[in-house]
Amino acid sequence: MSDPVGHQGPAASGPAPAAGMPENVEYRVAHLQDRLAAEELGELGVRAEVRAGAIALTGTVPSAQCRETVLRLAREELAGLTVHADLVVAQTARPDHAEEL
Numbered sequence: 585m586s587d588p589v590g591h592q593g594p595a596a597s598g599p600a601p602a603a604g605m606p607e608n609v610e611y612r613v614a615h616l617q618d619r620l621a622a623e624e625l626g627e628l629g630v631r632a633e634v635r636a637g638a639i640a641l642t643g644t645v646p647s648a649q650c651r652e653t654v655l656r657l658a659r660e661e662l663a664g665l666t667v668h669a670d671l672v673v674a675q676t677a678r679p680d681h682a683e684e685l
Contacts, residue, residue, distance in 0.1 A: 609634060609639075609665065610634065612661055612662055612665075613632045613633070613634060613639060613662070615661055616632050616657060616658060616661040616662060617630075617631075617632055619657055619661065620632075620654065620657060623657075624653075625650060625653055625654070627645065627650065627654060629643045629644050629645065630642070630643035630645065630654055630671065631643055632658070637666070638665070638666040638667065638668050639658075639662055639665055639666065639667045639668070640667075640668050640670065641654065641655075641658055641667060641668070641669040641670065641671060642670045642671070643671060643672070644671070644672045644673075644674050645671055645672070645673055645674065646673075646674050646676060647673060647674075647676075648673050650673075651671050651673055654669075654671060655669060655671075
């Protein structure tokens with residue numbers, strides 16, 4: 585499931601930025617990952633990568649609130665870039681029935 589965070593500006597993959605793409609995209613992606621790991625989230629289960637002309641956020645988060653925080657940080661750090669989020673919220677509720685073996 586893709587969840588667009590921003591709809592502005594083209595992005596490119598690879599070491600050289602494409603025309604119209606800010607030169608500091610890789611730096612901004614790395615800074616986002618640093619913030620995810622260092623701030624109140626301590627979130628190491630989310631990856632941010634430049635893919636096919638956009639930034640892809642993938643991984644598993646423990647709660648819907650955590651997912652919203654990750655998306656907020658992505659909007660702050662990657663403003664002006666196209667971001668697609670494929671973040672799965674882990675099911676942490678106990679099972680409603682016994683497992684049959």
